[in-house]
Amino acid sequence: MTKIVILALDGEAIPLKEMKVTATQQFQEKDQSGQTSSTARAEQGIKAKELRISGVIPFSKPEILRRVFELGTATTSDGKMKVYRVANMTAQAIGFREATFSGQIDAPQLDGKMAWLVTFTLREFISVPEKKQARSDGKISSKVQGQAGGANATDGADESQKLSWFERNVLKPTDEALGKVVGGGNASA
Incomplete structure (x- = not known):
């Protein structure tokens, strides 16, 4: 039986069980109303898209957890975080192609199971808004x-x-x- 790959980074499958991939994008704005009841807001730009990934790794497969942490801490020869090509249905649907790990990787033990619940975030690298801003600049x-x-x-x-x-x-x-x-x-x- 062949496995369906739900997420791959640079072609390497990330074999998490019960994987959930959530796409998010933040629209930064600042309240301009002061002490009034106005709804005025100042737009501060569209931020990069993010994919929040969560899934289960059984205790019998610690090498998978180790590999996730290795991918998260990988750097290039000049010390910058490694940029990964992302293969995932949700990522493809929103035009999310390249990413770096962002925030943190969590791996608490699941209650009542011999497994870790792993969560991490991938942040889009050179997002479409960044490209547009670069062109306008x-x-x-x-x-x-x-x-x-x-x-x-x-x-x-x-x-x-x-x-x-x-x-x-x-x-x-x-x-x-x-x-x-x-x-x-x-x-x-």
Whole structure:
């Protein structure tokens, strides 16, 4: 009988029993009403999506618990937290592709069972709102302007390497087409 993989990080299955995956996204805002009854709020941005994962690991499989902790504490050669490609139905449904471990990993003993209830959170790495903000801050548009101004062609190559296939082949052409429509038919204006 084949097992159905519910969650995989960089292609490695995370074999938790009774796994639950919960997607969350926070919309940061600040109350602007002071002491009045106003409902005014100041938007402070859309935060990265998160996946909260919980599941059971039997005491007879301590190597699984050890591996979860190893994945959570893994770092790159320059000391930054490792970024994982996430394979999960919920993640796929919300466009959640890459993540780092966030917060903490909990593994208390389950009452009445010889098992741990493991919970951890994966936070989206370079979320869509971050990409949008980077574009609006001019990080990407400055490269395009620099290339048009006579800079060498490697700037454009760098930009295409940073964009995913979907961004390069779907979103960018759509954005350019909308720019022509919204901009009055002249994209260079």
